[in-house]
Amino acid sequence: MLKGFGNFLLKELKELARDPKILLGMIVVPLIMFPVLGGIMGYAVQTAQEQAIKASLIVVDNDCGNWSSVFIGFLKGLNVTVYVENNTKLDNEKVLELLSRYNTTQILEIPEGFSQNVTVHFSNSNVKASLRFYGVLRGTGVFESVGSSVVDALINQFNRAVAPDILYSEKATVIKGEIKYGVDPATISGLLMSQSIALPITILILLMYAVQIAATSVAMEKEEKTLETLLTLPMDRLAILWGKLSSSIIVAAVGAIAYMAGYSYVLGSAMAGIPVGLNLDLAALGLTPSVFGYLLLGLTLFVTMLSALALAVIMSAFAEDVRSAQSFVSYIYPLIFLPSIALIYLDINTLPFALRLVFYAIPFSHPVIASKAVIMGDYWTVVFGIVYVSAFTLVVMYAASKFFATEKILTAKLKFKGLKRREAKPTEEI
Amino acid sequence: MSTSWAIEASEVTKVFGSIHALDGLSFTVKPGEVYGLIGPNGAGKTTALRIVSTLLLPTSGSVKVFGLDVVQKAAEVRKIISYLPEDAGAYRYLSGWEYLEFMAKFNAQNREEACAMVREAAEISGLGDRLKDKTKAYSKGMKRRLLVARALMLKPKLAILDEPTSGLDVIHSYHVREIIKRYVREHGVTVLLSSHNMLEVEHLCDRVALINKGKLVAEGAPRELKEKFGCTNLEEVFAKVVKIA
Numbered sequence: 001m002l003k004g005f006g007n008f009l010l011k012e013l014k015e016l017a018r019d020p021k022i023l024l025g026m027i028v029v030p031l032i033m034f035p036v037l038g039g040i041m042g043y044a045v046q047t048a049q050e051q052a053i054k055a056s057l058i059v060v061d062n063d064c065g066n067w068s069s070v071f072i073g074f075l076k077g078l079n080v081t082v083y084v085e086n087n088t089k090l091d092n093e094k095v096l097e098l099l100s101r102y103n104t105t106q107i108l109e110i111p112e113g114f115s116q117n118v119t120v121h122f123s124n125s126n127v128k129a130s131l132r133f134y135g136v137l138r139g140t141g142v143f144e145s146v147g148s149s150v151v152d153a154l155i156n157q158f159n160r161a162v163a164p165d166i167l168y169s170e171k172a173t174v175i176k177g178e179i180k181y182g183v184d185p186a187t188i189s190g191l192l193m194s195q196s197i198a199l200p201i202t203i204l205i206l207l208m209y210a211v212q213i214a215a216t217s218v219a220m221e222k223e224e225k226t227l228e229t230l231l232t233l234p235m236d237r238l239a240i241l242w243g244k245l246s247s248s249i250i251v252a253a254v255g256a257i258a259y260m261a262g263y264s265y266v267l268g269s270a271m272a273g274i275p276v277g278l279n280l281d282l283a284a285l286g287l288t289p290s291v292f293g294y295l296l297l298g299l300t301l302f303v304t305m306l307s308a309l310a311l312a313v314i315m316s317a318f319a320e321d322v323r324s325a326q327s328f329v330s331y332i333y334p335l336i337f338l339p340s341i342a343l344i345y346l347d348i349n350t351l352p353f354a355l356r357l358v359f360y361a362i363p364f365s366h367p368v369i370a371s372k373a374v375i376m377g378d379y380w381t382v383v384f385g386i387v388y389v390s391a392f393t394l395v396v397m398y399a400a401s402k403f404f405a406t407e408k409i410l411t412a413k414l415k416f417k418g419l420k421r422r423e424a425k426p427t428e429e430i
Numbered sequence: 431m432s433t434s435w436a437i438e439a440s441e442v443t444k445v446f447g448s449i450h451a452l453d454g455l456s457f458t459v460k461p462g463e464v465y466g467l468i469g470p471n472g473a474g475k476t477t478a479l480r481i482v483s484t485l486l487l488p489t490s491g492s493v494k495v496f497g498l499d500v501v502q503k504a505a506e507v508r509k510i511i512s513y514l515p516e517d518a519g520a521y522r523y524l525s526g527w528e529y530l531e532f533m534a535k536f537n538a539q540n541r542e543e544a545c546a547m548v549r550e551a552a553e554i555s556g557l558g559d560r561l562k563d564k565t566k567a568y569s570k571g572m573k574r575r576l577l578v579a580r581a582l583m584l585k586p587k588l589a590i591l592d593e594p595t596s597g598l599d600v601i602h603s604y605h606v607r608e609i610i611k612r613y614v615r616e617h618g619v620t621v622l623l624s625s626h627n628m629l630e631v632e633h634l635c636d637r638v639a640l641i642n643k644g645k646l647v648a649e650g651a652p653r654e655l656k657e658k659f660g661c662t663n664l665e666e667v668f669a670k671v672v673k674i675a
Contacts, residue, residue, distance in 0.1 A: 225519040229580075232483045232513040233536045234505070407486045411446070 040342045056081035056104040057151070060088050065115025067129070071167075072110075074158050092179050095134055099174070105136040106151065108169075121166050129167050131155065135185035136174040176377060203301065203367045204340040207308050211329050211336070214248035214309045215316035219325030228410065237404045245309045293374030296382045300370040303386060307363045307393040308332065314400045317409055339365035343372070363389045435494070436461045436588055436620040437482060442491035443644070444477050451477040453644035454491070459622060459637075461496075461587075464614055466635035467624040468664075470672055474644040475624040476516060476592055482622060483513035483590045495588055509537075512586035516593040516624075518577050526561035526568070526576050527552070530583065537584045551576075551583035554609050571602040578606050582613050589613075591623040595630060603627070607634055628664040638664070640671050647671050 059075065059082050061068050075082050083102050088094060090109055098107060109132040117129035133151050155167050171184040221227040230240060311332060316325035339362050348359055348369055359365045366385035373381040403409060437459040444452040452474045459465040467475045480486040482493055484504040493500045495507045520529050530548045538544035552561055555575045565573060574597065581589055594610065595603035607630060613619050625631050631638055632652045640648040640655075648655060648671045652664055661667045 224522060225515065225517050226521060228480075228485060228515040229513065229518050229533075229577075231485055232508055232511065233533070234508040235536055410485055 036338065040338075040345065056083060056102060056106075058083045058085060058098050058102050058104060058107045060085045060090060060098070060107060060109045062087055062089075062112050063110045063114035067115035067118040068110045071114075071158060074161070075154060078154065078157070080154065090132075090134075095174065095179055096177060099134075099136060107134040108132070108151065109134070118162075118166060121163060125163075125165075128165060131167060131169045132172065133169045134172045134174060134179065137185050201340070203304075203371075204336060206301075207305065207336045207364060208333065209251070210248050210305055211308050211312040211332055212326070213251050214244060214312040215319075215325040215329040216322055217244050217248060218313055218316040219319045219322045222319070223321040231410065237409075238401050241313065241400055241404045244313055245306065248309050248312075249305060293377075293379070293382075296379060296386065297367070297370050297374050300382060300386050300389065301367045303389045303393055304363055304367050307389055307396055308336070310393060310396040310400050314396065314403055317400075317403060335362050336364045338362075340368050343368040347372075360385075360388070363392045435459065436463065436496060437465070437622060438492075438494045439478070439482070440492050442478070442481060442493060443489045444474070444481060444486060445489045450644055452481075452488070455641065455644060455646055456491075457639050457646060457649065459620060461620050462614065462618045463636045464610070464621040464623065464634050466631045466638040467622070467641060468626070468628070468631055468638055468668060469641040472643075473641045475641060477644075478641070479513070479590050479592050479622065479624055482588075483511055484508055485513075510587040511590060512581045512584045512588070513590045514577055514581040514592060514594060516596050520565040520568070520573055520576060522566035523564060525564050526555070526557055526572075529565060529576065530561070530580060533580050534583065547583045551579035554582055554613075555579035556605065570597050571599060574598055575602065575606065578609060582609065582619070585617050586619060588620045588622065591621060593625055594623055595625070595627060603630070610634060628668060632664050640668060642672050 057075070057080055059072055061072065061084055064086055072082060072084060083104075085098065088098075090098075090107070095107060099105065111130060111132060114129050114131075117127055120127040121129065135151075151169065155169055159166050170182070172179050172181045173183040173185045174180075175183075221230060231237065312329045315328045315332070319325035319328050339359055343359070343365065348356055351359070359369070366389050370382040370385050373379070373385075435458045437457070439455060439457050442452050442455045443450065455474065455478060457465075467478060469475050477486065481488050482495065482500060484500050484507050487501055496510060498506050498510075500507050520526070521532075524532065527548065530551045531544065534544040534547040534551075538547055552558075555561070555578070557572060557575060557579075560568070560572065561576075565576065568576065574595070578591075578594055581591065589610075591610070595606050598606060610621060610623075611634065614621060621634075623634070635652060637649065637651050638655065639646050648658075648667070650658065655661075655667045656663065659667045659670050661670060
């Protein structure tokens, strides 16, 4: 064993354990973050299920026979709110009109001949009675397919009560006001999920790379004692700020490209497992962003990145060394992590107003919100995000530029005893 | 606007929280003069140099460099000064040559001028082929020689050197002192320096200011001060003055 190793290791452990920044960043923050994340996921499942159960269902009875009455009665017996429409021919306009009139997202059509097919089934089990389910695809949350699966569950319950496999459902999805026959909302949700996971995670990694690099680069100048010299050079101090921000963006982008390449490989492998028959073309269904959408998304990502970097630079300017800077910026991570991961599981449009406001207020939510909104063609949400994040960035940049223009860049330090910020008594010779 | 002084510090105070780092410090430096600030630890030497080099703002009082106010005309002042902090570092992942190039480009008007500055610095530092190495591989002495060369290659009107031979051995200190002397002689550079090394101060400075607790307690040429206080060297003067103060 190396001489003095044990002694030195003990000293290091003591220093780390006694450093409140390490304690907060490494232990307290995760202890808070993961229960919050767990709570969000639990809430997401609960609300999705509640919504699906509470959701009203329009039943269009074009059969008006005995068995259709029995089926409707069965649904009502399960406490499902059912609005019955008799003898209504369903086309694109009629479906949208009914959905709008009853303010719901699901229609179950009982076609003509339903009762006859059920009756025949008892003598010939090959004959089955079909139902047609129309589900509206509103958002891209993980639990968007819950509505479709609840209807499947209702049909299964009826089958169990009457006869196995007597009923089956044909699915149609209403996407952006158009009915796509033969498309199950659950399948679409599944495919969108693969996209809506890939993007938030990539954004998450990108932001974290950038923040880490920006924070380290400023702290490095302090730690290596090069900042003082730099500040006396005939250069614009904002050039230092922008130089740090730009280099961080470039390096982070390179890192992100490498990461995305690796991630797309993993995603490609996963998609290869999807049966060919289910290989839906999302572009044909209008579920990929337009060029304008991609532009908006890129702009959102850029302003968000700038806001994160400016925040990281200004925070790290209070640090004396690289380690302190990394601890400081770790306080930004929950703000990056939580929206990215939570919005994988949640559709922001289904959240209560207050919670929605919280997500909108966090600038780092917007790339994820935008990535989903552009798919659904909701450009106003994206534009709002860009305006908001730009305003936030401008405020932070203004503060950062003011900060860089004064002696505070050299003297300000954040002390953790009572979290009091004060101007430093310079530790070196005065 | 008077430009007869290279530096004109008048009643300068600097307060950090409850600490008065400078307490009404006044001094003047003539163009082409080497002026030394000496004093015990915590006397306010570094704070004074940082104010002159536009890094810190005085709480009250004023400092002018060649007639330019360091607060109002900070950007102009930065064009004519060169500051060497006491424990300055170089960028670890740049070679010595790259570091000098990086620094030269801030002051040079064109590429040729920058190249000339770097060649000059290479000669001053005496680092030779080692300039091709990354600075993280440099010893403390090599790094200091690089930084002194950086500060002087710009041929500034005012060089502000905080402990220029800090941490250097006898040979390297001698080398750095000779560089400074030669530069002042050849290029008429004004130098404001601080040092703990009395031999260095005596050897280099035309005039010195002894400061204690942020105040100027004695000022004059080293020989004058020795005579005035009846001492054989500046170290004795220093001890006597600080004790009296």
